[in-house]
Amino acid sequence: MRNPIVGLLIVLLFMLVLIPLPGAPASAATIPHGTVDLVAENQWIAPGSQTYFGLNFHLEKGWHIYWVNPGDSGQPPRIQWHLPAGLSEGEIEWPAPRRLGTSTIVDFGYDDAVMLLVPVRASSTLPTNQVAQIAADLRVLVCREICVPGKANISLALPTKSMPPEVDARSSELIAAARKFLPRQAPRDWEFKVTDQNDSFVLTAKLGRRTTRAVFFPLEEAQVDNSAPQRVVPVAGGFQLTLRKSDQLLKRITRLRGVLELSANQTYAVDVAVGDTQVAK
Amino acid sequence: MKRFITISMLFVLVVLAAPHFILAAKVGQPAPDFTGTASNNQTYHLADFRGKFVVLEWHNNGCPYTQKHYMSGNMQKLQKQWTAQGVVWFTIISSAQGKQGYVDADGENKYMAKMGAAPTAALLDPTGAIGHSYDAKTTPQMIVINPQGVIIYDGAIDNRPTDDVKDIAGATNYLNVALGQALAGKPVETAATRPYGCSVKYKGSWF
Numbered sequence: 001m002r003n004p005i006v007g008l009l010i011v012l013l014f015m016l017v018l019i020p021l022p023g024a025p026a027s028a029a030t031i032p033h034g035t036v037d038l039v040a041e042n043q044w045i046a047p048g049s050q051t052y053f054g055l056n057f058h059l060e061k062g063w064h065i066y067w068v069n070p071g072d073s074g075q076p077p078r079i080q081w082h083l084p085a086g087l088s089e090g091e092i093e094w095p096a097p098r099r100l101g102t103s104t105i106v107d108f109g110y111d112d113a114v115m116l117l118v119p120v121r122a123s124s125t126l127p128t129n130q131v132a133q134i135a136a137d138l139r140v141l142v143c144r145e146i147c148v149p150g151k152a153n154i155s156l157a158l159p160t161k162s163m164p165p166e167v168d169a170r171s172s173e174l175i176a177a178a179r180k181f182l183p184r185q186a187p188r189d190w191e192f193k194v195t196d197q198n199d200s201f202v203l204t205a206k207l208g209r210r211t212t213r214a215v216f217f218p219l220e221e222a223q224v225d226n227s228a229p230q231r232v233v234p235v236a237g238g239f240q241l242t243l244r245k246s247d248q249l250l251k252r253i254t255r256l257r258g259v260l261e262l263s264a265n266q267t268y269a270v271d272v273a274v275g276d277t278q279v280a281k
Numbered sequence: 282m283k284r285f286i287t288i289s290m291l292f293v294l295v296v297l298a299a300p301h302f303i304l305a306a307k308v309g310q311p312a313p314d315f316t317g318t319a320s321n322n323q324t325y326h327l328a329d330f331r332g333k334f335v336v337l338e339w340h341n342n343g344c345p346y347t348q349k350h351y352m353s354g355n356m357q358k359l360q361k362q363w364t365a366q367g368v369v370w371f372t373i374i375s376s377a378q379g380k381q382g383y384v385d386a387d388g389e390n391k392y393m394a395k396m397g398a399a400p401t402a403a404l405l406d407p408t409g410a411i412g413h414s415y416d417a418k419t420t421p422q423m424i425v426i427n428p429q430g431v432i433i434y435d436g437a438i439d440n441r442p443t444d445d446v447k448d449i450a451g452a453t454n455y456l457n458v459a460l461g462q463a464l465a466g467k468p469v470e471t472a473a474t475r476p477y478g479c480s481v482k483y484k485g486s487w488f
Contacts, residue, residue, distance in 0.1 A: 250473050
């Protein structure tokens, strides 16, 4: 090495490459521009119990992955589980997404870090005193300005025991933190109504307080125009939100399902029957 | 009086038609006209193709979803199959200069030769003017225009929204179904779907 400064710079560059992303455990699998690892809330699995697993994603700055409805472009992560006999996975529980993008193309997803939660049920006949290999093949699309598809195999070995499961301190904390980002059930005294008005759906919410901020994330694709501005009109005891219909929606829909965000950590699952068409004046 | 009625009717027509010019392209509505410069240096004017079915295919050679349909030869097969039946096929590249998928004429000609692509022409749309007028969201996105100049299909190429080549076999190809029905004089049953893929890399877009 003729120039010691150049040598030092090269060493520094190598060190930068080797520094793992913050928060990512050493066992994490690599995906394009990020890592993913599998965590379990309990230390072991007992017959007849349910254990939550978390797919813990960490992404480089600026990169994102997608919600179950990715919006105008992109694709949600897909998981193929490989579970021993006696274990069966449930549906992915998706944290509330963010709107990604501006102008004419708007996607729904997550940047920085996100954990997808999946419950796994053990049958009452699950053999005990064994080691269960919990494995999943993951396919994920990671995007910033461009998109890079990636694959990863993640796995975890958990003992099976007959005694009631005890929580894993670190993982259960991560999973509890992730649960805070799941959309909650709306309080019983809240009322929602959706009407079909020409080129829009109008969502009227009665929450017991005048509300100035609301964002709706449609669960189904091709119902709501993702990039159209969502107009919130505060009313006494709630708000009215106008959602422009998607150009791809050629049929009447009977229900509008999605996530309603009132503030960053206040998101609610919404599933409302779409009422009769009212002719807008 | 007759003249007054004519003028009034014209006025009503213009007022009724106005939203169609404001809104982006939509199934059942007239396809926005455009003049595009192709990689073969020819200029194509959509209105000149009245009387023919026209396919618009949004393209970005760096997008994994576009690559799925080109590496497998699926898109080229569709281009050959339908242009052989008199359909006009425009591949449209709306990537802005400096963004993924942007090519100049020479670059696109080389790409098409290498891939065996066989559209009628590949239109270079780096300003995004054509893309925005159709509100094209993804690559690939497919639009079919009938001989009367009306959009009869807008959406995905097929019903498997993945980047995996293995998903092509067995997929329902919406473009084939739409063109098949339309050429047989039948209405297109599935006229709009959610297009899938990468976002179109327009000028000013950041993802």
